[in-house]
Amino acid sequence: MTETAVETIQREMTAFARRARASAGRMHPELSLVSYTLLGHLEESGGLRATDLAAHYALDKSTVSRQVTTLERAGLVERRRDPEDHRVQLLHLTEAGRRILAQVSVRRRAAVQERLVDWAEEDLERFAAYLVRYNARSGAGTEDD
Template identity: 35%
Template sequence: MTNETPCPADAVTRMEPEIAFMVRGLEGIYRRRKYPMERAHYLVLMNLLEGPLASGALAARLSLDQSTITRQIAAMEKRGLVEKRANPKDGRGVVIAATPEGEARYTEMRALRLERLSEMLSDWPEADRARFAELITRFNSALMASEGGQVLKGR
């Protein structure tokens, strides 16, 4: 018999409140920062910078329902961050593409986020930062898989 049955002191039990605290902390920090766009728009653009996507494919990548992604796309169109184009595969449907303004705002926000994260982890040894990056990537992959979504693309 293996000893794989979780016990109250296992790592998952220790992780759960830390993840809850991390999510809450990130939400609070996000509200106080003056970022150039909403977090949801940042994630949409992150995926669109790889190339135009149909809204259904974008919704699947982000584990969102179609109505949510439709509202986000409409708001982003009004801000000039994305545009609809004829689907090059059949010409009947549309794909969503980042505009030059969307790319610029994404780049600006990414630079701010990278700067902040670099400051937060400045006293971590590079090996710890690399290991954390590996583990958080694995965690996000497991999270998306557990929700039936695809792995979010990162830049």
């Protein structure tokens, strides 16, 4: 593995992450990139505890708590009792949360498609496979991603 290739990959991934954070606010003023990510994971999971979100993204519980509080105040997330353990509260998307997540998802997908419009199908498939392979080996939310 050449250092030059690794340096280029790291530099380009950093640029990608910065662009994603910067564009999140333009997609929807209420959603930071972290908020968008949390909403997406809540939708996929069907409801989780805040501690589950923190563990999944390797974030501090206080960070997730602040994000969840902001999402609750915006009416995008609500707490419900866990039907299996009434001592536990699960976070769920509200209808407004689902609607906003869907809108942002459509915009983000369109932005990605626009950047890839002139790529050959085989390049797209290879790039997608490489991203899946890379992410399968990395720890979600760690600083060295």
